[in-house]
Amino acid sequence: MSVLVSTTYGQVEGTVEDGIAVFRGIPYAQAPVGPLRFRPPVAPEGWTGVRPALAYGAAAPQPRPDGAVGDIFSPGHPTGEDCLSVNVWTPDPGASGLPVLVWIHGGAFLFGSSADDLIERGAFARSGVVTVTINYRLGVDGYLFVEDDPDGGDYGTLDQIAALRWVRANISAFGGDPDRVTVAGESAGGTAVCALLAAPAAQGLFARAIAQSAYPDPLLSQESGRIIARELKERLAALAPDLDSVGEVxxxxxEYVLQAVKELFEDVANRDAARYGPEIAAQMNPLMPVVGGAVLPERPLEVARDGRLADVDLLIGTNRDEFRIVFALGMMSVADELVDALFEATFPGRGAEALKVYAQDRPDASKVDLLAALETDRSYRVGSTRLADAHAAQRPGSTFCYRFTWPSTAFGGAIGAAHSVELPFVFDALGTPMAEALTGPDAPQRLADDIHRAWVAFIGTGDPNHAGLPEWPAYDGDTRPVLELSPDHRVVANPGGDELALWSDTAASGA
Structure with missing residues (x-):
């Protein structure tokens, strides 16, 4: 059964699937090609008649990650240049005032898409939430720093803002309330949410934000952007010596650009600070939002500490074992004998003490497990905690923090409560192929029920509490109450506080 909706650019035709109206591949901007490459997104041209919105739009051009990561997270549909599109799931396009979720996918700002079998379930729409997922430019196209361009390094962020503007202008036609928009994402998507909290052009486009496993501290400086731009130009000169610029290649x-970017990501993972500088070496991500231009004049934490973040409710958290997936899947390997040196490099003069602190609550942990805990904090928990502290000080009573602690049985149980494992629970999509790849079989449905209901409640009201949870208190920077999400939910004050204290005078990601 088909269903028609009128947008500001023309009518679109979707389908009704199991009672949910679904619209796929609606353009929110023109294809960023030719003169529009390395430029802000341009609004789409309108159309006459009815435009079919039956198939997903192309995912942004991207390399395929190696191994299990590529198997789990690479798009299951084509990539292409004309990638700036949205998908909408709505329980009733004839309704009005429904809450809205805008989901920004993760993937290191390098890969991923607006569609996977978790999203395809449409669980949020079945729970009364109009759901929008977006594609945005990735890698070089989205985050290459371009000298003398005030938007350089942030075209992907501008895409996300353009998609939010499309939602603002059109979501009422799908039954949603433009004043009840929650922007949410995980990993790079969560980091994008943190950037949007500080982006002047995004202010007023959303009322709530959810940042899952974000790495907001720091984003890249312009100097780091210059280093990566030079590095890419040198690598591409070797592949295409007859061409003068990254843009020409x-x-x-x-295909040369995708090859060079993939190799660059692999090289940056070696943390060569002499070559890339301490910021990139610590963050291990060479292409991500750049701070200092018109799009992001300041770092989100700087804006937060001055009380100038977007005036929105915030749900933020991390997974207990984020980084274990990196070692368990062979994305990075470290010999046991090097772990002591890595702790010392992180905490000069205090490395042995820090290692003991991390070991005291993990009596059976291997040296690599302890390093994974360190890197979990460096990459995700410290920055997220600092942002939560600042947001709670700016807007008391509207910050909620979680820590996902259920250990996956996938990969023989080696990954624990790893990065991305919470996603099938958030989307109430256990049993799908992507979910089972992350959780293993027989993951607890009740936990999915509880987590999904909490997200729905927050999207609707700004408060994630519901009858299936213990009372989840609003976060404050003094007691730091965090809800541990597991089959036995519990509120913990400042979990891992002795470890977080080690970072009090240390920059989480080296800036």
């Missing part, structure tokens, strides 16, 4: 040999 991108137009004529896009």
């Amino acid at each position: 991108r137009e004529l040999h896009p």
Whole structure:
């Protein structure tokens, strides 16, 4: 059964699937090609008649990650240049005032898409939430720093803002309330949410924010952007010596750019601070939002500490074992004998003490497990905690923090409560192929019920509490109450506080 909706650019035709109206591949901007490459997104041209919105739009051009990561997270549909589109799931396009979720996918700002079998379930729409997922430019196209361009390094962020503007202008036609928009994401998507909290052009486009497993501290400086731009130019010169610029190679040999970017990501993982500087070496991500231009004049934490973040409710948290997936899946390997040196490099003069602190609550942990805990904090928990502290000080009573602690049985149980394992629970999509790849079989449905209901409650009201949870208190920076999400939910004051205290005078990601 088909269903029609009128947008500001023309009518679109979707389908009704199990009682949910679904619209796929609606453009929110023109294809960023030719003169529109490395430029802010441009509004789409309108159309006459009815435009079919039956198939997903292309995912942004991207390399395929190696191994299990690529198997789990690479798009299951084509990539392409004309990638700036949204998908909408709505329980009733004839309704009005429904809460809205805008989901920004993760993938290190390098891979991923607006559609996977978790999203395809449509669980939020079945729970009364109009759901929008977006594609945005990735890698070089989205985050290459371009000298003398005030938007350089942030085209992907501008895409996300353009998608939010499309939602603001059109979501009422799908039954949603433009004043009840929650922007949410995980990993790079959660980091994008943190950037949007500080982006002047995004203010007023959403009322609530959810940042899952974000790495907001720091985003890249312009100097780091310059380092990566030079590095890419040198790598591409070796592949295409007859061309003078990254832009020329991108137009004529896009496969060279994807190859160079993939190799660059692999090289940055070696943390060569002499080559890339301490910021990139610590963050291990060479292409992500750049701070200092028109889009992001300041770092989110700087804005937060001055009390100037977006005036929105915030749900933020991390997974207990974020980084274990990196070692368990072979994305990075470290010999046991090097772990002591890595702790010492992180905490100069205090490395042995810090290692003991991390070991005291993990009596059976291997050296690599302890390093994974350190990297979990460096990459995710410290920055997220600092942002929560600042947001709670700016807007008391509207910050809620979680820590996901259920250990996955996938990969022989080696990954624990790893990065991304919470996603099938948030989307109430246990049993799908992507979910089972992350959780293993027989993951607890009651936990999915509880987590999904909490997200729905927050999206609707700004408060994630519901009858299936213990009372979840609003967060404050003094007592730091955090709800541990597991089959036995419990509120813990400042979990891992002795470990967090080690970072009090240390920059989480080296800036």
